[in-house]
Amino acid sequence: MSEFKNMDTQNLILHPDTDWVKIDENRIQLRQPDGTHITFDKHATDISNALTALRSTEMNDVSVDEDIMKQLKELLDSKGLLVQEDYSSVSQFQRLMDLHGTSAGKIDLESIPTSITFLGDGKLASLTKESLKKSNIKITDNQDSSSLIIAISDQEDHKFLRKANATAVKKNQPILFFRWAQRKFVIGPFVIPKQTACLECAYKRELGSSLFPDELKAYSTGDAKNSPSYEGGLVLDNMASALITRHIMTILDGNYDLAGPSNIVKVDPVYLNIKYSPILRLPRCGVCNNTEDKPKRTIREQFSAKA
Numbered sequence: 001m002s003e004f005k006n007m008d009t010q011n012l013i014l015h016p017d018t019d020w021v022k023i024d025e026n027r028i029q030l031r032q033p034d035g036t037h038i039t040f041d042k043h044a045t046d047i048s049n050a051l052t053a054l055r056s057t058e059m060n061d062v063s064v065d066e067d068i069m070k071q072l073k074e075l076l077d078s079k080g081l082l083v084q085e086d087y088s089s090v091s092q093f094q095r096l097m098d099l100h101g102t103s104a105g106k107i108d109l110e111s112i113p114t115s116i117t118f119l120g121d122g123k124l125a126s127l128t129k130e131s132l133k134k135s136n137i138k139i140t141d142n143q144d145s146s147s148l149i150i151a152i153s154d155q156e157d158h159k160f161l162r163k164a165n166a167t168a169v170k171k172n173q174p175i176l177f178f179r180w181a182q183r184k185f186v187i188g189p190f191v192i193p194k195q196t197a198c199l200e201c202a203y204k205r206e207l208g209s210s211l212f213p214d215e216l217k218a219y220s221t222g223d224a225k226n227s228p229s230y231e232g233g234l235v236l237d238n239m240a241s242a243l244i245t246r247h248i249m250t251i252l253d254g255n256y257d258l259a260g261p262s263n264i265v266k267v268d269p270v271y272l273n274i275k276y277s278p279i280l281r282l283p284r285c286g287v288c289n290n291t292e293d294k295p296k297r298t299i300r301e302q303f304s305a306k307a
């Protein structure tokens with residue numbers, strides 16, 4: 001059952017984002033980082049002592065009941081709440097993401113991107129670059145199969161974004177879009193060529209569902225010069241950095257359910273609304289349509305879960 005008995009428990013500590021509360025003489029509640037609780041209804045003091053001792057590997061003077069400690073460690077291990085001591089230096093966001101859901105959320109794609117290639121320039125592009133550098137994410141100029149392209153624009157520059165989309169799909173490179181449009185941050189779609197909907201699918205869907213298709217079409221083929229551009233400032237810049245860095249981290253981590261390959265995410269910085277618009281692959285999309293390559297099973301399941 002548990003592999004606990006075989007593992008070296010010397011350098012393991014309690015997950016730094018776990019805490020507990022002693023309710024009364026008997027009961028103690030352990031609060032897991034994912035928000036769920038476990039309540040023990042006896043041995044509250046012994047369990048509390050054992051948890052305190054597990055906070056760090058340094059010697060401390062808490063007296064611990066060995067049997068309680070053994071059982072507690074097995075339980076914590078089964079919940080993924082025992083971690084190597086140096087894990088506490090990993091960013092808190094990364095630690096929380098690691099605990100997200102189950103392994104089912106991760107897909108076994110043969111090539112999860114390991115680096116980022118930038119397309120486009122402007123304010124959003126440069127602050128994204130800065131933020132990824134601070135997060136120790138590898139940026140490369142060489143577009144190879146292991147890099148994720150991010151196409152960034154300070155406005156809804158259809159011409160630029162569509163071209164980036166078409167090129168990436170043709171070269172079979174995963175690509176993510178990020179731009180400022182209609183006074184919102186717009187992230188997505190995250191395109192896995194031939195497996196998920198592409199940007200062109202999204203535009204066509206938008207056109208199909210619009211009450212004003214002619215106007216929309218004119219917008220999308222017209223010059224980008226007229227559309228408002230991202231100017232930034234403290235609040236917007238910090239939000240933009242956090243949003244795009246978070247999104248990229250979910251992709252590089254293989255947490256594709258969080259990265260939402262079938263979604264366009266719009267974040268309103270004033271109201272803090274986040275809108276997810278699911279998009280499906282268009283059978284007649286002029287860019288990504290390829291009937292020879294059927295979507296892989298894992299990705300298809302993510303569609304149905306999101307749709």
Ligand SMILES: [Zn+2]
Nearest residue numbers: 198201285288
């Ligand atoms: Zn498409």
